[in-house]
Amino acid sequence: MxxxxxxxxxxxxxxxxNQKPDYEKELRNAGVRITRPRRIILDILTSTEDHPDAMKIFHRAIEIDDSISLSTVYRTMNLLEEMGAIHRHAFNGGPSRFEQAHGxxxxxxxxxxxxxxxxxxxxxxxxxxxxxxxxxxxxxxxxxxxxxxxxxxxxx
Amino acid sequence: MxxxxxxxxxxxxxxxxNQKPDYEKELRNAGVRITRPRRIILDILTSTEDHPDAMKIFHRAIEIDDSISLSTVYRTMNLLEEMGAIHRHAFNGGPSRFEQAHGxxxxxxxxxxxxxxxxxxxxxxxxxxxxxxxxxxxxxxxxxxxxxxxxxxxxx
DNA sequence: AACTCAGTTGCAAAGATTCTCAACTGGAAT
DNA sequence: ATTCCAGTTGAGAATCTTTGCAACTGAGTT
Structure with missing residues (x-):
């Protein structure tokens, strides 16, 4: 064009x-700490094909580390959304669903x-x-x- | 400047x-019933200067008719949003705030x-x-x- | 390696929004 | 005016999301 x-x-x-972006680096550069919960949630997001909601992410996360809380999932989603690393989709009425952005x-x-x-x-x-x-x-x-x-x- | x-x-x-648009007519044309709660909520929306959230609208509404429920406020906001009569703003974490889509x-x-x-x-x-x-x-x-x-x- | 502390977490509680369902009502038809 | 019924409502339960706070931890500094 x-x-x-x-x-x-x-x-x-x-x-x-579709090369997984290095979110850890991006986060670090933005002055955000890379904690164990965040690493796990990022892994889930970068390796999924669907658009999971917070509860779904939470369930996948506690299979890896059952100490992760739902609050942290929500907080991480908000953080990533503000950074532009993920997108939030609110389909009529239902809970928000998330999708990784790229780059x-x-x-x-x-x-x-x-x-x-x-x-x-x-x-x-x-x-x-x-x-x-x-x-x-x-x-x-x-x-x-x-x-x-x-x-x-x-x-x- | x-x-x-x-x-x-x-x-x-x-x-x-601040010319109030005739929402009642619009709603009627869309096959939506003009009920007492809806009329009151519409009046509140068309006569306000700010961007109230559902709770604020609810409080103003029950001063006019204390039988109106919060559910109805939410339902009406969703209805009006779908019709394009109002806009919803979800600022950071806070509750959604609404604003009439005047012109x-x-x-x-x-x-x-x-x-x-x-x-x-x-x-x-x-x-x-x-x-x-x-x-x-x-x-x-x-x-x-x-x-x-x-x-x-x-x-x- | 130990120290430090602002950033982060888990939990519980609060807040926001949607849903279920029986009762009610606007307005079309009679 | 009366009847009728699909659309609407109120109340409360259920679901979704954020928040307050004490405990914890990443990562920079010593």
Missing amino acids: QLSSIWRIVVLMKHIL DHHDHLIDVDTGAVIEFKSDKIEKLQEEVAKALGYDIIYHRLELYGRKIDQSS | QLSSIWRIVVLMKHIL DHHDHLIDVDTGAVIEFKSDKIEKLQEEVAKALGYDIIYHRLELYGRKIDQSS
Whole structure:
């Protein structure tokens, strides 16, 4: 696509960059401690294909170390979500389900028909966000951008 | 602020565009019954300035009719959200807060220290979103942009 | 290797949200 | 106005998530 020269949109393709990201390193760099519970939970997340909810993660975790608590699962999920390492999906009513992200922070385009999640990143948008925040007297710590869209019909 | 000439940041002032939309009509058209609880909750939503959570709405509601239950508040919020009449904001860990989707869309800057919510709008960012989506083959139906920030210390 | 302490944990309790179900009600049909 | 019934409600139970706090621990420093 010719737009890439302008916007540097990075579309991440899951099946291609499926080398487990080194979350431990990322976490360490972010000043977060690598504890035994966190290591176990990260292992579960990076080695699963599905979108488990907190309870499911908890059950898998206590098979490895039965001292892990559900609170820690929830706390870890919140931590990872804020870091952009995982995504939270709240399907109508039910408990939140989680899915590992990959690589760097990125934003999301959600297909409203299929629920598919496309990840992208636009430096331009991020820069604008910074400027808007600055104008309002704030520094951005993190952000969340989700576009909900429908595939453009190309048949016509 | 001199930036306005550049970014046209629109900090929305609710009390200016406070024409109440006719939700009752909309609901009726959608085949939803207008019950006493729903009418009261709608009145609360259309006449408030803030972003109340379910508990706050509940408390305001029972002052008008003390038979209304919290379940009904939650059910009504889910109903209205699905209809697009209100927006749900899940700021960090706290309870969801709601806001009527009066006319114009806007984004949010959340003060991570105080929880304060500042509304803003940047046409520039929205235009970029459109372009990104288009490059990915999608039309945007709606979007959510939340910046989490900390007030810039101006004392130094 | 021992020391230190802010970050983290497990647990229990609180808080938030959804669900179940019998009773009730809006509004269409009569 | 009365009847009727699918949609709605209130109450409380169940489920999901966060929080307060004392005990614990990772990892930097000595």
